[in-house]
Amino acid sequence: MKSWLTAATLALGLALPAMAQERPNTILVLDASGSMWGQIDGVNKITIARDVVRDFVGTFPADQNLGLVTYGHRERGQCSDIQTMIDPAPGTGAEIARIVDELNPRGMTPMTDAVIAAAQALRHTEQAATVILISDGIETCNPDPCAAARALNEAGVDFTAHVIGFDVKGEAEALMQMQCIAEETGGRFLTADNAAELTAALEQVAAPTAGPFTFTAHQSPERMGPEPVFFWPNEPPSAPLVAGEVFWQISDNEFSFVSEATGNPLTLDLPFGDYVVTVTADAWDQPVQTEGTFGPEGPRNLHVMFPPAAPALAELTLRAVMDSADGPLIDTPFTWEFSRDGDSFEFDGNPGVMEVRPGGWTITGHHTALERAQSVDLDLAAGEALTHVMVFETPAAPLPTVTVTAPAQVVVGAAVPVSWTIEGDVNPRDYVTIVPAGAEAGVYTNYDRLEGRSEGRLRAPAEPGLYEVRLQTEGRGSLVLATTAVEVIDAAVTVSAPAQVAVGSAFTVTWEADGLHPRDYVTIVPMGAEDGAYTDYDRMEGQTEGRLRAPAEPGLYEVRLQMEQIGRVLARTPIEVVEGNVTVSGPDRLRASSDLTISWTGAIHPRDYVTIVPVGTAEGEYGDYRRIDSATQVKMTAPTEPGAYEIRYHLDIDNRVMARHPFEVLAADAALDDGAGLVAPATAKPGETITVTWTASQDGRDQRVALARADQADFSWISATSSVEGNSLDLTLPDSPGTYELRFLDLTDRKVLGRSIIEVQP
Secondary structure, three states: OOOEEEEOOOOOOOOOHHHHHOOOEEEEEEEOEHHHHOEEOOEEHHHHHHHHHHHHHHHOOOOOEEEEEEEOOOOOOOOOOEEEEEEEEOOOHHHHHHHHHHOOOOEOOOHHHHHHHHHHHHHOOOOOEEEEEEEOOOOOOOOOHHHHHHHHHHOOOOEEEEEEEEOOOOOHHHHHHHHHHHHHOOOOEEEEOOHHHHHHHHHHHHOOOEEEEEEEEEEOOOOOOOOOEEEOOOOOOOOOEOOOOEEEEEEOOOOOOEEEEEOOOEEEEEEOEEEEEEEEEOOOOOOEEEEEEEOOOOOOEEEEEEOOOOOOOEEEEEEEEEOOOOOOEOOOOEEEEEEEOOEEEEEEOOOEEEEEOOEEEEEEEEEOOOOEEEEEEEEEOOOOEEEEEEEEOOOOOOOOEEEEEOOOEEEOOOEEEEEEEEEOOOOOOOEEEEEEOOOOOOOOOOEEEOOOOOEEEEEOOOOOEEEEEEEEOOOOOOOEEEEEEEEEEOOOEEEEOOOEEEOOOEEEEEEEEOOOOOOOEEEEEEOOOOOOOOOOEEEOOOOOEEEEEOOOOOEEEEEEEEOOOOOOEEEEEEEEEEOOOOEEEOOOEEEOOOEEEEEEEOOOOOOOEEEEEEOOOOOOOOOOEEEOOOOOEEEEEOOOOOEEEEEEEEOOOOOOEEEEEEEEEEOOOOOEEOOOOOEOOOEEOOOOEEEEEOOOOOOOOOEEEEEEEOOOOOOOOOEEEEHHHOOEEEEEOOOOOEEEEEEEEEOOOOEEEEEEEEEEOO
16 A cells, blocks of 8 residues: 655745734645555655655755654554654754654555644644645545545635645546645645655745735826836836825735735735736826736836826916016006917916916016016926016106316315206206216216205315216116216325424424315324324314324334325325433332322323332333323322332323332331431320430421321421420320321421321320
């Protein structure tokens, strides 16, 4: 009795994209009955089966579930000799090859029951499976294998059996049984008569039955036929994807299988077969369909090309106004003309609104009443909303009759009197100006507006030459209404100044400059400075002399007479600035907040000043100050804080220090001595008698010891005693508390030789 070799393969239930995520099951059912000891070309069939199965499981995908069922390998004559050797699981190939190598064929051929057992074992997975049967003989246990397979299918066991007849030539009944099992379960029936054919049959039934397919919708950028076109390109087309949502429906002809999804592009895993593809896109007003075969060998990318979208119209609003863009609308008859590529159309109205195809248009506006027209070329984009304004000018009134008069010759920079006569209407903002002869209309330099007058004044240019005085309009295209020629000549100019002046001093400058402008000026600048540079200056203002201030630093300088307009130098003379001889003096020591007299010699300018600052103060900084004016001395108050100070003489220009005198500020109650050696107690009670001593010699001078209030003048007192009687004195203090001062006075030289403060307190 011959036996069957059966295999159950991969379940490829890929009807919906989600199913591509499931791992299919495969069970290999191997016939190990006694007939497998038969030979083909001198080789036992079981040996051939072992080699083929070993190669098959070696190439089987390791991530897919593979199991093994065999029968007839344990007992002779037992139809129940069916055993599941390995449950379906990934990575079982090596173990299956080992088990098959150890099988010893000996028993019956319960082929149908083995298939039923394998299918029932897979039923709990709720996933479709496939069975492959390889048989070399007829069923020996079940009287009707075909009926049993049909019963399994009707009971809802979802499996497919592929049957391979191994060495069954000439066995008609066996062939019919095997083919019926395959047909009832939706599988394939193959035969194999040797090892190569058995290998090829296994590869066919184990090959994939589904695969990924990509669906893409494009919109053509160029003109094409009126309907969408489906195609399978070798290379992806360059056309852009269609805009908006794209919905795909893929179904078989009986609609027993349907897959639906949205996307562009969209990739789906589909069982191989014939399908109807329906696509719905926002870019097209109805679904479109195609039919095709989706197989393992053909192309995998289906594309559909939609015709280009009709361009959106452009909306153009046209306004015709008078005189300016925000002027009034023209309310008399008005016609708009559109022309393009030899075609044209017209319509009336203002404003006018028209929807037109995108692209270039020539639009002409016809003002019927004025018998005038304007044209404009506009490039309109699809969907664009544009407003265009055409401005028509009110016809100009007749030009007035105008004359303008000016001197035939003036000097550079001079004030030029200009007069004019006008018959007709002009704008008060029209003006006269002076420009180079032959300058274009509308050019101007300095100008004077008419403003209802008949005369005005201009400034002559700084460079000599031929010029024109023009009367021209501000509007109406800057029309020149009248002109007269003027020659501008250089002036005969001289300037004089002292050859030498002291730093910061004021000095007199004289000039001869007939005809120049009153705002031209004299100035003093370093020798070699660029023309137009200036420091202190004095405008001419119709005079022949003025005064300047010398710079604060000595050196070589120039006095220049130059024009206000562009700084052109008309005359110059050299001048040397030398150092001044300034001294300043004051006390060497004094008490805080006391008065002091500051005197000086060699004063330079009345706006120079003396100031008191702490020693080390930066040059140019100042504190309390007094201007020099015309005096030789001034009274100031000493600082309130003791310390080292300076009296400084500053130039008003650049605050440069010309002289300084150091002095010391003592505490307000400090004793001062200038040779008297005056000694007295610092405190005493009202009415108390104190002893005062001194060391100064009289030398025939009128010297006195005086008691005064601290705020009294130096040579006024409450009491005074001559020092001629000795070197000491008993002195009774006033009854009134307060601050008093003992002073040793030299009345002959009017000097205070010593001071000492006494606080009288109860």
